[in-house]
Amino acid sequence: MSTTAPAWADDKPGNGDKPKPPASMSTVGGAKLGEPGTQVSLKAGAPVLPKELSARSWLVSDAETGEVLASHNSHWRLPPASTLKMLFADTVLPKFPKSQKHKVELSDLAGIGAGSSMVGVKENETYSVHDLWLGVFLRSGNDAVHVLSAMNGGVPQTVKDMQSHADELQALDTHVVSPDGYDEKGQVSSAYDLTLFARSGLQKKDFREYCSTATAQFPGETKKITKGKDKGKKKRESFAIQNTNRLLTGDIGLDAYKGIAGVKNGSTTNAGNTFTGVAERDGKVLLVTVMNPDSGEQHAVYKETERLLDWGFKASGKVEPVGELVAPKGAGTGSGKGAPGGGKSDSSAAKNVAHASDKGSGGIGIALGVAGGVLALVAAGWFVISRRMPLPDRVRRKSRR
Numbered sequence: 001m002s003t004t005a006p007a008w009a010d011d012k013p014g015n016g017d018k019p020k021p022p023a024s025m026s027t028v029g030g031a032k033l034g035e036p037g038t039q040v041s042l043k044a045g046a047p048v049l050p051k052e053l054s055a056r057s058w059l060v061s062d063a064e065t066g067e068v069l070a071s072h073n074s075h076w077r078l079p080p081a082s083t084l085k086m087l088f089a090d091t092v093l094p095k096f097p098k099s100q101k102h103k104v105e106l107s108d109l110a111g112i113g114a115g116s117s118m119v120g121v122k123e124n125e126t127y128s129v130h131d132l133w134l135g136v137f138l139r140s141g142n143d144a145v146h147v148l149s150a151m152n153g154g155v156p157q158t159v160k161d162m163q164s165h166a167d168e169l170q171a172l173d174t175h176v177v178s179p180d181g182y183d184e185k186g187q188v189s190s191a192y193d194l195t196l197f198a199r200s201g202l203q204k205k206d207f208r209e210y211c212s213t214a215t216a217q218f219p220g221e222t223k224k225i226t227k228g229k230d231k232g233k234k235k236r237e238s239f240a241i242q243n244t245n246r247l248l249t250g251d252i253g254l255d256a257y258k259g260i261a262g263v264k265n266g267s268t269t270n271a272g273n274t275f276t277g278v279a280e281r282d283g284k285v286l287l288v289t290v291m292n293p294d295s296g297e298q299h300a301v302y303k304e305t306e307r308l309l310d311w312g313f314k315a316s317g318k319v320e321p322v323g324e325l326v327a328p329k330g331a332g333t334g335s336g337k338g339a340p341g342g343g344k345s346d347s348s349a350a351k352n353v354a355h356a357s358d359k360g361s362g363g364i365g366i367a368l369g370v371a372g373g374v375l376a377l378v379a380a381g382w383f384v385i386s387r388r389m390p391l392p393d394r395v396r397r398k399s400r401r
Contacts, residue, residue, distance in 0.1 A: 018294075019056070025075035026173055029192060030323030033074050039322040040070035046318035050307035054295035056272075058304070059191040060312045063199060063278060063285040067321035069312055071191070074323075077173045078291050080189035081266025082117065082140045083197075083274045084181035087174070087189075089136060089210070090201040091165040092152050098130035098206060108150040109143055113182040116142035119241060122221050131219055137210040138243045139218075140266070145180040155179060170326045171196045183270040191289040192325075198263045198276045198287055199325060211262030214249050215242050247277055247302050254299045257306055263287075265301070273301035279309050286312045 020036075027034035040049060049070060057073040068074070103126045112118075119134075119141030121127065127147070135144030149158040158179045166174040171193035177184035201207040220237040243249050245265050250256040259279040266274040272292035279286055288308045293300040 021056070021073040021076040025073070025077075026190075026192075028075070028170055028172055029068060029326050030321075033068065033071055033192060033323040036073055036076075038070070038072045039074075041320035041322055042315075043318050043320065047311055047314045050304075050311055052295070052297075052307060053293075053304055054297075054300065055290045055293040055304055057191040057289075057291040058308060059195055059287075059289050060308050061195055061287045061325055062312075062316065063202075063287045066199075066325035066327075068323040068325065069286075069315055069319050069321065070308075071322060074192045075173055075190050076291075077175075077188040077190055079183060079187060079268060079271035080174075080181055080194060080291075081183075081268040081271035081274045082181040083194050083264050083266040083276055083289075084174075084176070084179075084187075084189060085136055085140065085145065085266070086194065086197040086201050086264050086276065087162050087166055087171075087176070088145060088148075088158070088179045088181075089133070089207055090197055090204070091162045092148055092158065093133065093201075093204060093206055095152060096129045096148075098128065098133070100129045101126050102129070102132075102147065102151055104147055105150075108147045110146070111155060112142050112146055113178070113180075116180070116182060117244075118143045119218060120220070120239070121147055125219065125222060125236075127219060133206070133210050134213065134216045134241065135218060137264070138213060138216060138241045140244055140264075142180040142182060149179050166193065166197075168330065169193075169196050169200055169328050181266055181268070181271075183268045191291050194274070194276050194289045194291075195287050196325060198278060198289070200328070202263065202278060208262065211245075211264060212248070213243060215240060217241075245275075245277075246299060247275075247305065251299065254302055257302075257309065275301045275305055277305050277309065281313050284313060284316055286316075288312065 023036060025034045025036070032039045038049065042048070053072070055072065057076045057078060059071045059074040060069045061067060062069060104121055104123050106123050109121065109123065117140040119139035121135065121141065121143040132144045132148050135141035136148070146155065149155045152158045152161065155178070159176050162176045162179060166176065171189070173188065173190035174193045175186055175188050177187035217238040218241045220239050222234050222236040225231055225233050225235055245262070246254050247257040247260045248262070257277070257279060259281045261278050261280060263276045263278050272294065274291045276287065276289040286309055288305050290301050290305050290308070293304050297303055
């Protein structure tokens with residue numbers, strides 16, 4: 001027998017001055033997801049949800065089956081901050097080979113918002129696409145986003161492409177105004193949509209690589225050598241960058257989360273702190289999105305994500321799903337441009353997927369090729385089950401902490 005938790009909105013004692021979610025929201029993924037407040041249906045023996053949750057919106061889902069295990073205002077349209085870069089990457093990353101080079105022009109860096117996070121891209125220097133994506137994922141560099149957008153035909157074209165891809169993914173809460181997630185009037189997404197972006201992106205090998213990379217070297221400026229036998233020659237330095245995802249790298253007062261494999265964090269004035277994380281334990285892969293916690297706790301967005309991940313791993317199989325993560329519009333036919341493999345021939349798209357196997361799958365649905373688990377992928381419009389696709393050694397070592 002299941003029990004449904006009270007659907008508290010943001011009207012608990014002491015919360016009178018907080019913004020409140022709409023009385024009704026989108027029902028994409030299920031009717032309960034359109035109701036304000038916390039949605040969870042516990043079976044006998046299921047753990048209760050953590051008490052220390054202050055986020056305006058959050059969602060816990062099974063990345064393989066797409067089942068939403070619990071949610072709180074998951075369709076509330078809120079500023080996304082740099083978590084919107086997941087949609088940017090999922091849209092643009094397939095367009096350019098990582099070895100492609102680009103010499104940065106001043107116009108490429110135009111329009112970057114004041115106070116933006118930057119990786120340190122310089123005019124008149126040449127970068128590989130691989131370098132630029134490291135700048136996007138590790139340092140949340142809006143300068144790298146704008147250069148890649150310029151390569152994609154400019155910011156307006158990139159925004160148009162992102163919006164089209166969001167619509168294809170059925171992320172209907174999302175309105176894209178800037179490609180980098182910078183605060184702009186009308187730019188919104190939701191915990192539900194951000195989870196869709198992460199789930200779609202994580203099916204791409206390069207996306208998984210970048211979002212799980214803890215540290216890297218980034219090209220610096222080319223300078224003349226002023227001393228020694230090479231005086232007068234030019235040399236390009238590089239510098240170390242570290243991922244701003246603190247569940248991946250750890251920080252003072254915060255350990256790296258066991259099993260973490262990505263994905264993306266963000267922070268702006270309007271959005272507060274936002275985060276979508278994916279983690280794996282014992283073959284189970286969960287996605288958690290947290291938007292704008294206001295407890296004042298140090299590392300609140302990460303601490304609340306940790307609590308929800310811990311709960312999700314314990315609750316798996318002990319709750320009735322309250323909704324689902326929907327498939328892209330074109331997933332059933334292979335015609336959707338935004339679907340993984342969309343726009344490719346069946347044979348070409350199939351090369352991006354491991355050989356099919358239905359052992360231990362228990363069903364179909366989109367999911368992730370990350371961190372060990374039997375996971376589903378969408379390719380050529382058909383749902384298939386892939387073999388395990390382990391993360392790089394350096395990430396797997398981290399995930400065992």
